[in-house]
Each structure stands twice: as C-alpha cells, then as structure tokens.
Amino acid sequence: xxxxxxxxxYKMAKPFLFRMDPEKAHHLIVxxxxxxxxxxxxxxxxxxxxxxxxxxxxAVDLFGFHFNHPVGLxxxxxxxxxxxxxxxxxxxxxxxxGTITPKAQPGNELPRLFRLPEDEALINRMGFNxxxxxxxxxxxxxxxxxxxxxxxxxxxxxxxxxxxxxxxYRACLQKLYPYGDFFVVNISSPNTPxxxxxxxxxxxxxxxxxVKEEMSEQADKHGDMPKPILVKIxxxxxxxxxxxxxxxxxxxxxxxxxxxxxxxxxxxxxxxxAGQTGGLSGRPLTSRSTEVIRTLYAMTRGKLPIIxxxxxxxxxxxxxxxxxxxxxxxxxxxxxxxxxxxxxxxxRGLKSRLQQDGFTRISQAVGADHR
Numbered sequence: 394x395x396x397x398x399x400x401x402x403y404k405m406a407k408p409f410l411f412r413m414d415p416e417k418a419h420h421l422i423v424x425x426x427x428x429x430x431x432x433x434x435x436x437x438x439x440x441x442x443x444x445x446x447x448x449x450x451x452a453v454d455l456f457g458f459h460f461n462h463p464v465g466l467x468x469x470x471x472x473x474x475x476x477x478x479x480x481x482x483x484x485x486x487x488x489x490x491g492t493i494t495p496k497a498q499p500g501n502e503l504p505r506l507f508r509l510p511e512d513e514a515l516i517n518r519m520g521f522n523x524x525x526x527x528x529x530x531x532x533x534x535x536x537x538x539x540x541x542x543x544x545x546x547x548x549x550x551x552x553x554x555x556x557x558x559x560x561x562y563r564a565c566l567q568k569l570y571p572y573g574d575f576f577v578v579n580i581s582s583p584n585t586p587x588x589x590x591x592x593x594x595x596x597x598x599x600x601x602x603x604v605k606e607e608m609s610e611q612a613d614k615h616g617d618m619p620k621p622i623l624v625k626i627x628x629x630x631x632x633x634x635x636x637x638x639x640x641x642x643x644x645x646x647x648x649x650x651x652x653x654x655x656x657x658x659x660x661x662x663x664x665x666x667a668g669q670t671g672g673l674s675g676r677p678l679t680s681r682s683t684e685v686i687r688t689l690y691a692m693t694r695g696k697l698p699i700i701x702x703x704x705x706x707x708x709x710x711x712x713x714x715x716x717x718x719x720x721x722x723x724x725x726x727x728x729x730x731x732x733x734x735x736x737x738x739x740x741r742g743l744k745s746r747l748q749q750d751g752f753t754r755i756s757q758a759v760g761a762d763h764r
Contacts (some may be wrong), residue, residue, distance in 0.1 A: 427476040427478075440482045452755070453486075455721065460541075463755055464484075464723070464740070468489035470725055472523045473524045473528065475532070478539065481541045488543060491547060491548070491579070493525070494526065501520035509664035521550075526568035533572035534572060542574040545573035547565035563604070570611040571615060576620060578600070601641065605646055621648035623648055624651070628685055628703060636692055640692075648698065649700065662677060674703070679703065679710055690719075691718075695759075698721075701717070701718075701719030705727055705739075
C-alpha cells in the first residue's frame, strides 16, 4: 500500500511538472520543499511518505560520519541550500549543496536545462548560477543542525582565471567552513570555461595544496579538526589522466573522489535535443561512471574513498558502483524521472542484493568485483 501511494503521488505530479519548462519545474520543487519544511508537522509527513528505515547492514562509517545507508544527493539540485530540511526528509543519507562560488552570478543564458525523456537524461549548461557563498552561509547558519551530513560543493566564478582559481576556492572555505560537514572541490563542470583544465598538470596540484592549506587555517581558527575534502572529477578523462588525477589527489591529502560529474559525450542519444551544449547526466552515464570508479579503485588499491555518481536509477545501478569500488553513491537525474519513492526502492533492493551475495554489511561489498 505504501509503495502504491508513493508511486501514485509522483505519477500524478510528473505530467504537470514535465509540461513546465525544466528550470521552472526545478525551482518549483526546490522552493516548494523549502517552504513545506517550514510548515509545522510537514517534515514528519515527508519522512513518513518517503523516509527510509534505519538498517544496520546498510550503514556506512566514513569521513568521521555515520551514514544511515550509502545513497545521497549529488550537487546541482539545491544550489543555494534552500531546501536542506525538506530534502533531508525524503530518505537521503547525505546531500551536497551548491555548486557555490564566492560571488553571486547569474549563470549562462536561458534556456539552459533540457529533458531527454527517451534517454532518461538531462543536459544542463547552467554555469554555476548561484547566490554566492555569503548568502549560503547565512541560510545554513539560520537553519542550524540537520538530520544528515551536508557537503558544500565549491567552485570558481566564471570571471576568475584559472591562475587565480585557488583564491576563489579559499574564499568559499573562509565563508562556509562552519556550515559544511565536508566539502567538495568541483573542477569538472563543462559549463564554466577552462574549469576542467584544473584537473590536469601542475594546476591540479597547486589548487589542492591551496585548498588543503586553507582548510587547515580554518580548522585552527575555529579550534577544530580539518574537515574532509573531496574532489569531483569528470567522466571524460583518459586512463592516463585518471592515473595522474588519482596520484595527485592521494598525495595532496584529500579525503576522497567523487566520480563522476556530467559528460560531454553524446553517444547513443535519441532525443532531438541531444545536440544541446552542456553536461549530460542520467542513464547514458551509468556504465561510464561505473567504469571510472572501477579504474580509480584499482589505481588507488581501494585506499582512497570514492563516492559514485552518474546514472543511478535502481538498486542494481547503485550496487554495481559499490561492487566496483564506491563507498557511497549519489542520485540526481533519477529523482527527476522516478520521484522520491526511488530512495525506498534502492534501500530495499540493496538489502536484497547483500543477502544474495552473502554479505552482512554494505562495506563488505565495496570493491567486491576486484576480489
């Protein structure tokens, strides 16, 4: 009955949302969840409808946090931390907010978000549109503590050159350090000119050294231990590039990798909007992101934590990434197509797959394909 109700609610809402411009629908959902969470009793209703029960076998201990299960929300949905309370009630075990930049910026020209239903995909060229680090700090500060760990995804402003990029990432940490549980360095969006170049060569090493130094300074300032920092990479890197990236991230003392961001590939797409410029997410990214996870796990011998992201639409997709080497995974595009009931489906499915493989804890499945 519960599964039927969850499915029916989104089945009724989806045609209305999909008749709207994608970006307007996006804002309606995020702002709606933000407003709903402020209504007395509504967070409890959201939890009752879409929350996931605690299961010891799915719990993950990583980065100093206890995650109720391995599935969180990727960056991009709640760019300005407007709906953290609402989103924390729909069954996620953690979430990213952002990407945020030091200064507010409008992003790229409209239209810049496209649905590709036949491909179960999205193309976006948003361009880090956001209200700026100060606005996010104020909002997170007023919200107080949250039910799940919050990762703040940070980037550079479009007008900032790569030579000065480190200053932008440092500025984000300076403003947001007290409010994020951990941080994600985004150097892999295809929608900010030259941003992806920061993944390679001396630029990557220099940037991560600066971020690490700033994190230490902020920790000292607040009488705290440095918070975890992860690096989000693109799926379009060659094996040679991945090897270099993994080596530098490991040597820099970063806490882990998020694999992967959106792709610039358009292979196999059917929708007429396939030629739109931007980053592609969703089903077409499923196998490539899993391949990148598998490669990185082998390169780092499983010693560098990986959060897997890209094309997770089912428990099988999530479990494939975990067996390939992901400690945690993230969803985004599938929530648009399947609705929040997806979280309970993945939760149930992961428990079933653990039993089938004879595992008693999800941690036992991490990297299982390599053994």
